[in-house]
Amino acid sequence: MDEFSDADDDRGAGRSIAVVGAGAVGLTAAHDLAARGAAVTVYERGDVAGESTGRAAGILYDAYAEDVDARIAGRAIERFRALSGTGGFEFRETPYVWFVTEPGRKADAIRQQVDGMVRNDRRVERVDADDLAAEYPALRTEDVVEAAVSRNAGVADTAAYADAVAELAVAEGVELREGTAASVALDPPRVNGDAYDAVLVAAGAHTARVLADAGVSVPLKPYRVQALTAGFSGEIPTLYDATEGYYARPHPEGVLAGDGTEEVEADPEAYDRDGDDWFVDAMRERLADRLPGFEPDVHRAWAGLCTATPDRDPLLGELADGLYVAAGWQGHGFMRAPATGEAIAAEILGGEGVPAFDPTRFDGDEVFEVVEGMTVE
CATH class of the missing domain: 3.50.50.60 (FAD/NAD(P)-binding domain)
Structure with a gap:
């Protein structure tokens, strides 16, 4: 065995x-x-x-x-x-951080999520912008209004x-x-x-x-999502910006980041497997904003399929x-x-x-x- x-x-x-x-x-x-x-x-x-x-x-x-x-x-x-x-x-081992940069419904949702996760004995906690900056100086955090870490x-x-x-x-x-x-x-x-x-x-x-x-x-519908890798030397957690709707994680090439979700049904036999130019441009801007010192050196960009249910x-x-x-x-x-x-x-x-x-x-x-x-x- x-x-x-x-x-x-x-x-x-x-x-x-x-x-x-x-x-x-x-x-x-x-x-x-x-x-x-x-x-x-x-x-x-x-x-x-x-x-x-x-x-x-x-x-x-x-x-x-x-x-x-x-x-x-x-x-x-x-x-x-x-x-x-x-x-x-x-x-x-890489902590997962999710956050919002605006008060309101999503900030409330993070607090409620953490409460539920703690009830399920998950190792999660709420953190503030200063906590994140101290642990991950490579991140710009001053606009974070609510965050949690797993x-x-x-x-x-x-x-x-x-x-x-x-x-x-x-x-x-x-x-x-x-x-x-x-x-x-x-x-x-x-x-x-x-x-x-x-x-x-x-x-x-x-x-x-x-x-x-x-x-x-x-009842299954495939839908198209996109990701890319780019050069970056700073230490970061896996992060999800729930306000902007993108994620990033450390990767051997530097950073892997994704978004580009198309909320329409895709044809698994005939979808574009390459990342779109608009997606690459948008992710460059987001990463440059969140990771001071990020150089827009994108190595590769691709698309894949996820599947949705009702x-x-x-x-x-x-x-x-x-x-x-x-x-x-x-x-x-x-x-x-x-x-x-x-x-x-x-x-x-x-x-x-x-x-x-x-x-x-x-x-x-x-x-x-x-x-x-x-x-x-």
Whole structure:
């Protein structure tokens, strides 16, 4: 048994399970299923971490006010730490700071969030502008009117996580089929004509299409987000400016920053994967304003896809007999992948799963608007 797994049973023995999607969640589930004795095949039409996982920001924290979210995020942090040092993956301890620069509704929301997080035993506290300036002199803080910091937080290379878990999964016996598109059917659950005891679709922005081809509708909408890396030598936490609506985190190239969310449905087969000029220009201005001494040396800018649901909670669980889904993360998928992958694996093997995220709470034909996932309200 590897350090990433705490499997102490063989509940999966004798079961055959297919996973569609070799992103962070799908690979975690595949690993955990195999660690409990299941025969697992992963279908990935591209490469490991080739889609949303590889384009994610790699921001990690457990600062949630809702008890279910806090529990899942806390478990994810535990597993990120356990995996650190495996292959090329490293969990870098990095506090997460979120703040506003105007009084009003969002400032009140931060105070309320902190109260809820403390009730859930999260390591968070309110801080003021002077506190931030003392701890992070590289930040301009005099305009901050309300802020909080989460200490149980970090950053990571998202592709390195996927590669490390894929390696562990293969060592547990998982058959990883990269470059293999998947067609799912039911009664019994099948992928590309091969029957399985269970099929998990964890295909990110492609999940709705994969399931639709199997005759199953789910309320998922992909939406486009953007990020960039730039040079910077100062020490900063991960930060989220809730007034301006952008985030930044330390990165080997200096700083990684993002925003550029388009609150409209995107086509996962035909979206622009490069960062827009307007986004790059806007982020240069924001970083120069928040990080005195920042030089507008942008190294690269890209776009990726997140997936939205009507209530902004994920779809995690059984949709039909033997068919499971794990999608709809609203931009928080990688952050929670070690825990959500673990949870769906447990449910497939007879566990409770996460009732609050049961996908059958929806009919599948809901009409809803895309709403950005990283907000303070």
